Amino acid sequence: ARGNPLNPPPVSLTLQGQINGPTTITSYTGYVTADYYTVTSALWESAIIPANTAQTIDLTSGPSTATISLAAYPATVHITDNNNNPVSGANITITFLNGTITSKTFTSDSTGNVHLGDIPCSTGGARCSAASYGLTVNYHNQEYGPYSPDATATSTYAVQVNSGSTNTTTTTAVVLLVIFGIAFLLILLAIRVRKPAAPPTI
Structure with a gap:
């Protein structure tokens, strides 16, 4: 459907005369x-x-040459970590809904x-x-899915797995450091402004 040749070619073609x-x-x-x-199916x-x-x-x-477009769509699955970096080595199970499932x-691969x-x-x-297919991802003993992508809607379907450091963790650490810094500063100020005890009255 995108203009690329099918590989392998169709086994047969049905025409309606x-x-x-x-x-x-x-x-x-x-x-x-x-x-x-009229071309009906393949x-x-x-x-x-x-x-x-x-x-x-x-x-x-007489003879004729024709290019026939069939309803098949290219599909790619892209795996990323929490920082949107590509993940290699993820196991991906695809279920093709081709009549025999x-x-x-x-x-x-190295590009995810x-x-x-x-x-x-x-x-x-x-x-x-x-043009739907079933998709399940397994990475580091964690399973993601099942998903049901549609290749007519998007040729590349992205799945994010729980791997790599996250921006949330970094942000939380920075916030905690700021809080502790402010608390320490307040303690120092309290020590400095503390008034000495009044002398005893005789």
Whole structure:
């Protein structure tokens, strides 16, 4: 859907002919019956995904070359710590909603990223409204999620894990130092302004 080629290519492509009805092709070269076709769907990564828009191929007068846009969207997961620094080595479990629900585990790289490739449309059919996938992150024996990102809404989904120092901790330490400093100053002032005891009366 973003204009990048699918890898691997679809296993098959289903076309709807005006005269001959539906036909499924499994080879991108060879012969099909001369007709005016509308692209309906493709089988890719065990999922049947629709064409991104109404697309046609005119073979009534001879061979034709066409680029077909399918409803699949690139997705990346980005892992950061409390200071928004990238986290490497986080274990990420992805559940692809591809009709057979396949789960795979990945590890974030040195930039905190896991590149998932393309996510097929999961909702909406020919008018894709979502390309969702399940996401769970495990880092230092802590689990985060599950989340349900939508690749049609954003290509990069960020997850923050509890790691690294936080600005809150630093701010709290500074505030405590200021409080103790003020208290110490007040004690010194109290000592200095204390009046000596009056001499005893005889």
